[in-house]
Amino acid sequence: MERLGNGIEAGRLTPAEYAANFADLHPRLDKHEALVAADRCYFCYDAPCMTACPTAIDIPLFIRQISTGNPLGSAKTIFDQNILGGMCARVCPTETLCEQACVRNTAEDRPVEIGKLQRYSTDIAMQENRQFYRRAAPTGKTIVVVGAGPAGLAAAHRLALHGHAVVILDAREKAGGLNEYGIATYKAVEDFAQREVAYITAIGGIEIRNGQMLGRDFSLSDLTANYDAIFLGMGLTGVNGLGIEGEDLAGVEDAVDFIAALRQARDKSAVPIGRRVVVLGGGMTAIDAAIQAKLLGAEEVTICYRRGKENMNASGYEQDLAKANGVIIRHWLAPKSILGQDGKVAGIEVEYTAMRDGQLIGTGETGVLAADQIMKAIGQSFSASGLGALQFSKGKIAVDTEGRTSLERVWAGGDCTGIGEDLTVSAAAQGRDAAESITRAFAAALQPATAVA
Known part of the structure; x- marks a missing residue:
């Protein structure tokens, strides 16, 4: 086991655990599942889901094409508007975009699984390397x-x-x-x-x-x-800094760098992680870093966010996903200083915050969280x-x-x-x-x- 600092180690899990933890979050639907999911669409004439899509994909059309056994035609409908439709099917916060706008998204029902259906079609087209477009004659530009x-x-x-x-x-x-x-x-x-x-x-x-x-x-x-x-x-x-004492201690890193290193690692067991990890921020980067820290074997992962749950940029679905993976999310906490021992992170001092007269303020009440690794996810510049x-x-x-x-x-x-x-x-x-x-x-x-x- 490689030891890189105060509690930061690689190889915390077994090979089988790494494989299971970093498997596909939402595997592609099979043909039967896709047909069942597509059959739930009402094919609305005014298509609120299409209005909610930043690329204005004709969602009712591509779902109808799936339902009629034409996944390649469905993929072309998607790619006509968004050539990155395959990745968007994986990472789009559909729960706040098209699926939130779905007319079936009610207290008694659930929305059509638009993201999964989009992945179904685009995956088939890419797997078959089906190219739908031919370049126009060269313009000389x-x-x-x-x-x-x-x-x-x-x-x-x-x-x-x-x-x-x-x-x-x-x-x-x-x-x-x-x-x-x-x-x-x-x-x-x-x-x-x-x-x-x-x-x-x-x-x-x-x-x-x-x-x-x-x-x-x-x-x-x-x-x-x-x-x-x-x-x-x-x-x-660039990555925004905290501007607090102890930010240069060993064990403090940018969450974006952590995510990038993990994505490029051929062997997840070689990626070191702390025993107690604190992630600062409330957006998708903070959620992704926190969940993956837990999947790497961290015993305790805590997200600290300076405002309330309703102010977090990460969607409710992503917050719930973090909690389901054992991540603790604490609100109304702002970093005050990072505590160290022998040049390494030992903990973080936080200050409780509150809203007064529309302004976020520190209350003066503080506390300390034990940590051997701290990740900053407070925005990029x-x-x-x-x-x-x-x-x-x-x-x-x-x-x-x-x-x-x-x-x-x-x-x-x-x-x-x-x-x-x-x-x-x-x-x-x-x-x-x-x-x-x-x-x-x-x-x-x-x-x-x-x-x-």
Whole structure:
């Protein structure tokens, strides 16, 4: 057993336990299960589920296609709107989007399992490598996409579909962005993120160059000088700090780094975890980190959130999933200082909080939680390095409804813009829509000027 610190160890479980703990959270429906699930859909004419989907997939249509034995047609209906429909079927918070809007979602009934049905169709299409799209004739235009995450991949595919050549520059060793590095391992097993990248780029005309970081290897001005248009979809690259004493102690780490390392680990038994783990935050990153800490063999995992349950960004379903895995969620606690012994984490001092006159305040009452590992999941920040004179809004790239930035020939989408929700499906929609805007801009430039009387 490898010991890396005060209670932080690898190999806490047996191989069988690791395999069971990190198996697919929701295995794909079989044909009979899919037909039964599809039969529950009312095929509403006004489709509130479709309105709730950020990519506006025609949900009643794709479910009807499943019910008539046409899963490939169903997959095309999904991919027409969202080429990342396979991953979205796995990670979308359907309980707060399409399934929440389902007319069957009542106290007496349960919603149609839209996410599982979407996975059923898209998995079949990808497994058979069924490609539905053929590139248009080459336009002679080359667009550079910065970031190979959901927004960048969606933009690249739609641009390639229209006949443009696309070069994707990504800082990581693998493409995929958060789909590859930022979600819980059990949500996308068997290297699905890379299989999806391969499926998307199979359309042709897309080149991915890894290890290329904006602000280090190139700047925005470099790109404007060499490409016909630019799409920025690099997401968030920084992690917010706590700004408290003890943050630099051994055993304190960023939850996003923990999740990324776990996803890239071929052998889960080699990933060290503490005996008592405290996760700070209330979003999906905090939930994913906490659950996986427990699955790695941590004896006690506690999420500390400074506000109430109703304020947590993580959905109720995800919170319940954490509790079902033995995670303790404590509200109205803010980190005050991290306590150490011999340079390593020994515990965390927290302060009880409350809302007064609409403001979150510390009450002055404190307590201490024993811990040998602390994970920070209090949000990520955007780095503007290499972006020059681009305009920003609330610390992120300012864009209009089509993704156009303040600079000519530069578009942006995804988490780096701060519009919409921080979801894979939202990023995919923004990348797709920006690609359409870029194509319209090219077409407008080819049109003769309108005569003015």
